[in-house]
Amino acid sequence: MSITFNGRRRTMHGERVAIIGGGMGGLVAALLLAARGLDVTVLERAATVGGKMRETVIAGRAIDAGPTVFTMRWVLDEILAQAGALLEDHLTLVPAGILARHAWGETARLDLHADIDASADAIGAFAGADAARGYRAFCERARRAYAVLEPAFIRAARPTPLSVAFAGGLGAFRNVSPFTTLWRALGDHFKDPRLRQLFGRYATYCGCSPFHAPATLMLIAHVEQSGVWFVEGGIQRIARMLRLLAEARGATIRTGTPVAEILASGGRATGVRLADGEVIASDAVIANADVAALAAGCFGAAAQRAVPLAGAAQRSLSAVTWAMLAEVEGFPLERHNVFFGDDSASEFADLFDRARLPDSPTVYVCAQDRGADGDPAGQPERLLCLVNAPPRGDRFKPDATEVARCETKAFARLARAGLRLKTSPDHMVVTTPSGFEQLFPATGGALYGRTVHGWQASFQRPGARTRLPGLYLAGGSVHPGAGVPMAAMSGRMAAERLMADLASTRRFHRVAMPGGTPMG
The missing domain is CATH 3.50.50.60 (FAD/NAD(P)-binding domain)
Structure with missing residues (x-):
């Protein structure tokens, strides 16, 4: 042939x-x-x-229990084209208008939008005109980083620092900011600690800490602005x-x-x-x-x-997740929602330095019946709640008391923002780092490879x-x-x-x- x-x-x-x-x-x-x-x-x-x-089925309803965000559509477009197929013939994709809703309590909320101007306006209303200007500068910096790294790193079979530098030129390589941390780079653009906390969360997309991960991860901001889709x-x-x-x-x-x-x-x-x-x-x-x-x-x-x-020291983060059917009150959920803990430095020190579940966790909630005109229609909603956890699932199996304590802290964080959930044990599936270790042996439950x-x-x-x-x-x-x-x-x-x-x-x-x- x-x-x-x-x-x-x-x-x-x-x-x-x-x-x-x-x-x-x-x-x-x-x-x-x-x-x-x-x-x-x-x-x-x-x-x-x-x-x-993966997905979990509860009471006959399928809930995404792993990745919940679909970006970089061009990757699948190209792969299917190589195989003689068209993505749109096989999947129904709906673009997200609101990328995520963020909360720091009952009144402090901020939506990021697919449209940069809409996000800048929202940030200006949230933290002032300087913050809006800082956001636009951050977006441009992220765009430049992505422009260098897509051809020189993402598409390259075996990139090296020298190959990336030569591909984009030394000036372009400096735009990538490889020698500073994401947290420090965010300080160049945002004085409001809540905004540094928000954009620092991009490090967790790779299972890392923004205090140690390179500023190159700012390219995730550009990736999201280029399109986030809901998969029907x-x-x-x-x-x-x-x-x-x-x-x-x-x-x-x-x-x-x-x-x-x-x-x-x-x-x-x-x-x-x-x-x-x-x-x-x-x-x-x-x-x-x-x-x-x-x-x-x-x-x-x-x-x-x-x-x-x-x-084991090189492992990325694990997680504790709750996949559930729940009645929701008190908070206007979008598809993707983030409820921030009190202090990022303490949270990541708990995760990486003290190797324990954080005392004040940030909680991600994917409301899978919301967004793109989704409507729960009065029935219990499909939710995935997630708290980052250290990857020690092969060495330590948390007992029921520790898992219950983590759940109490996580749901209290949601309640502080006004979100109240009503569910039952038979409508909830909890997965801990030891559970992820069973699914993916020899990882300790790490979900993203090495840090x-x-x-x-x-x-x-x-x-x-x-x-x-x-x-x-x-x-x-x-x-x-x-x-x-x-x-x-x-x-x-x-x-x-x-x-x-x-x-x-x-x-x-x-x-x-x-x-x-x-x-x-």
């Missing part, structure tokens, strides 16, 4: 690829490779695909869409199928052994699992030697290739990072690296010529 990949015609011979994990990266890799004629098998240990993009039917619909498209192109996807070991022979990956003993031979393997699981030996010695060691603390940390995530030929990595713990679009990019990069290596192997394999002279 003759196909086109990255503008070059190639003939594929049905090479076999085993993909461990049906999360975002694994599904994207499966779709792209199957579309190019490879024999792809995805092996997912859970009952459904999606990985961290929930974020999990993205995973289902990718599965159906991959299967339609010939991929086999097996759920409830844990992998015990990545096999190697002759110095390269040769397949996988399942937990039940079945062996699946393949020409290449993509591990869409947290790198920490490979480093811990969860997939055998050959895979363990192929990746960098992962230290991005310090200017070099973003460049220290592994790329798609490993030290074991034929073994590739995808997912939120590898380059370019955590989150739905970044994990999708990692799957695309893994597919590209694998295809390039297979083409190279075919091009340079040794053949015997007449007379017995080996030729390359």
Whole structure:
């Protein structure tokens, strides 16, 4: 079969690829490779695909219990186009007008809008004209940072500080502000501590602290202003869409199928052994699992030697989440809502320095029946409430008392802003760091791979290739990072690296010529 990949015609011979994990990266890799004629098998240990993009069903109603924000639509547009599909044919997306509602008590509220002018007006009314001007300057700084980092970092297979600097020029590299923290950079634009607290929360999108994460994360502000969408039917619909498209192109996807070991022979990956003993031979393997699981030996010695060691000190944040059906009173919820704790410095010191649940937590609430003209219509609403937590789920299982104490503090924070929730234990599912550790072994419950603390940390995530030929990595713990679009990019990069290596192997394999002279 003759196909086109990255503008070059190639003939594929049905090479076999085993993909461990049906999360975002694994599904994207499966779709792209199957579309190019490879024999792809995805092996997912859970009952459904999606990985961290999961949902919980309570009383017959599905609640997004993982990522709740869909941005960088262009990533999926490009990936589906490569596979001969159009995103709008398979998903219904509605743009969000209000990005999030923020509260610091019963009266102090601020909405961020998709429109910069509307946000600037709201910030001016909230904190004064200087704050509005500071916001516009911050948005421009974020735009410049994104303009450098999209081509030089996000799209690059293996970026380095030098490659980013040379791609954008030294002046552009300074716009990225890699050598200062996000918190310090925010001080250049906002005197009001509440605004620093608001925009400092972008660090938690990567599971980090704004006091240690580089100012480059300000690019998230530009990403949000470029578009936040509601996915009709929930974020999990993205995973289902990718599965159906991959299967339609010939991929086999097996759920409830844990992998015990990545096999190697002759110095390269040769397949996988399942937990039940079945062996699946393949020409290449993509591990869409947290790198920490490979480093811990969860997939055998050959895979363990192929990746960098992962230290617990480098873990990103975990969480305590409450997925629930609840009656809501007293606060006008939007789809995305943030109820801030008293002091950011103390909150992040609790999380990273003291490794404990924060005394004064910030609480995120995703009201999944609100926004884009959504109306709860008098019935109990689907909510996901989240508090950041330290990633110690493999070393410490919080007892019922500690979880109850955390819940009391979180719901008291909501009540301070006027939000009252009425629910019952049978309408609530609580997940702690130890629960996330069970879902994603060897992570301690960390949800975003390693932390991005310090200017070099973003460049220290592994790329798609490993030290074991034929073994590739995808997912939120590898380059370019955590989150739905970044994990999708990692799957695309893994597919590209694998295809390039297979083409190279075919091009340079040794053949015997007449007379017995080996030729390359």
